[in-house]
Amino acid sequence: MLDALKKAFGGGDEPQPSSGKGNDITREKSAELYEKAQRYFPGGVNSPVRAFKSVHGTPLFIERGDGCYLWDADGNQFIDFCCSWGPLILGHNYPKIREKVVQTLEKGLSFGAPTALENELAELILEHNRYIEKIRFVSSGTEAVMSAIRLARGYTGRDKIIKFEGCYHGHSDSLLVKAGSGLVTFGETSSAGVPKAFADETIVVPLNDRRAVGAAFDQFEGQIAAIIIEGVPANNGLLIQDREYLHFLRDITRQHKALLIFDEVITGFRLGFEGAAAHYDVHPDIITYGKIIGGGMPVGAYGASAELMGHISPEGAVYQAGTLSGNPVAMAAGIAQLTVLKSNHFYKNLNTKATEFVAAIQRYATAKNYRFKVFQIGSIFWFAFTDKEAIHAASDIDHGSMDYYKAFHRELLNRGVYLGPSGYEVGFVSAAHTKVELEKTKRAIFESLDEVFRTMGAPKS
Template sequence: MMMSQVKTARAPSHSRASMRSTRCQAATTTSKHTVTKSAEIMKEAQDLLPGGVNSPVRAFKSVGGGPIVFDKVKGAYAFDVDGNKYVDYVGSWGPAIVGHASDEVNEALIAQLAKGTSFGAPCALENELAKAVIDAVPSVEMVRFCNSGTEACLSALRTMRAYTGREKVLKFVGCYHGHADSFLVQAGSGVATLGLPDSPGVPSASTAPTLCATYNDIESVREIFKANKGEIAGVFIEPVVGNSGFIPPTKEFLQALREITEEDGAVLCFDEVMTGFRISYGGAQEHFGVTPDMTTMGKVIGGGLPVGAYGGKREIMDVVAPAGPMYQAGTLSGNPLAMTAGLKTLEILRRDDRAGYKHMDRQTKKLVEGILELGKKHGHAMTGGSISGMFGFFFCEGPVNCFQDAEKTDTAKFAKWHRGMLEEGVYLAPSSYEAGFMSMAHTDEDIEFTLKAADKVLASL
């Protein structure tokens, strides 16, 4: 997207004054009517959906208060069923990188809609998106599309086991790779948010082959490989952690991990469901210059529609059926709508020498540095950082290099912060253990509005 288009592709214009007015009007309405539309919908949902939601973090359990029920989204904004407008830094948990409901993406989807929503058969769009992914992601020589990040990761795990003939897998404490049985061991994301132990319903036999190391601690990895020499099929890692809050790796840690896995004959898989096409066009592996054997993807490559993908070296992917014996299938895999949205989104990201990434990097740094400075001004222990359009911060002294460090964050203070920012018209992830996301649609005015809100809320904590 051209930068001029980024700056002008906004939802219906609202000045900061009118945004504050909207919030005040909402507060007045709420005081007159004790039950909002959001509350009414969530009350009904309690009898229809487990916990009233279809994904745990949406329930606001760790931050308190009632969840916000969205009505529509556009650009950098979300609008709830009560008519309130929010500057949105969740972005559907990452996919809305070019902005919500992009006109270009929507037009492509409408054109495809007339041709059909699901084929259950090959379509040319699969080839086109596959070529775009292979061209962009250094590790990917072949790719298989599926329907979610969870499906991509569980399929990649099965693939690496089939390829190596080994069963054990190493992951890192606090890293989340979807809700497949093998990965629900010391996981981050909603598991950490809700304070849950390893999930009930997961057989001990499923997690027995799962080994856990400490993120950014290469010696913990060496010790595990030494104790399990020649037995580890592969390593799964979030190359930038987004499910324990935002935690970047050191490049040296990733390089050493690459060396250890190569020496042992284990497969190294970067879980780039979150970082893929977000922190750079080629993902974290392009950003850090470390190439894994396999990569899992999702979110951005679906342009807002459900999608997942796993890929890697040709020799590894050749074990996947029907080319090889490792079975994996999906009725909606390669769905033409998801392929269309993904293709158009990647086209926008490639445009104008990838100017959108420069825009997101600039805006994200301005936001995070501004919030940390305001935290210092008001006497709060805070630390945080960003890479391109992905960011996060913690209410504790830094640095935060792993999940154990992240656990030191003041979750009670974060809950107050979250509710305060929501009241000011800023929508942040409702968890201390989730990263935030910037889009190409966020403007200087949005950042200024957010920092002014942060100043007010931090002063009140």
């Protein structure tokens, strides 16, 4: 079985790039755990990208994390730039978060009833966020977005939603759709099990295309409840939008009495304490947040004006509930984390560090004439094997370049650097990444780029 797995995931006899550092890292224990996991879970994982289908080797089973480091079941140590997909902005096992969690655990895990910790975290958020007046805690970013969509529909009395091709908003039925053919299309289901009737209420348009948005409002006049967009689209590459385009979305929704929803599950409290809303100086009607507000614990939230949130049950007719909403352990972790984030100069220091890191990598790639760009906003970055100066839409991504990322990912793992196992995923710099680790990472990236372009040559234009 293990031999079959190795062959299926790039460990067989087929020609593969050399690491330039000797043999590949040992994955024996991870491979054994993965073989066992396939007896229990579909594909052996509990979330698809973890299966390492887009990169070499079997999935790594992580044993522990501390600071900016991860250790897997085989004892391999990595400098981590995945950061649990973003929320670990302070790094792994941050002492103040751990202490607050342990203190709360001693009092109980869950009550299904209000606690003072909910008030404390809500106050911490709302007193430092100009864009929302009331908030509702839920258990995940997907749940936050699902609830925001329901609120928009309930408030406006309309059913249709505009989303953008290349934006991901969790796996709820009405948003798990892709674009059809044509400028303005109803969504087509991108997963089995999503009824066509659900997808028909979602209109999918290209990113960065004002004409398409205008055409959608003209075609479905009086039927559109809201536009939803990621604060910065970062689930399909890092598709940084122009400030003017986001202000256009704000203007056209107001013109048509629709709502604007910012999905800030990735960008909230990551670009700054007020997220993309402040970064672009746009005031959305509803904002959703994710695990960063719980220090990495399972939590999400959505917020809006007091008037709009007044439509949520028990005040209003839009129903949403959850036994684990406001879970005390998650609230405690969030209080500890956000208290650090609101301190003076936290984001300035973090973003400056990320900018210097990215700039050094780009200088090296440019000097070598490598077809390679690093896109960055705040402490979020994305490695792309391209010569394009800007990528605003998913259609701008060269999907053939993912073969280069696959080789690059392997080279970096062999040099002790951990990135997300897909070339479409972004990376994150955390406060725990010191100058020492960033210098080590830069050297590993330089060596890995050299090896990838030496063995694979330049990508075809």
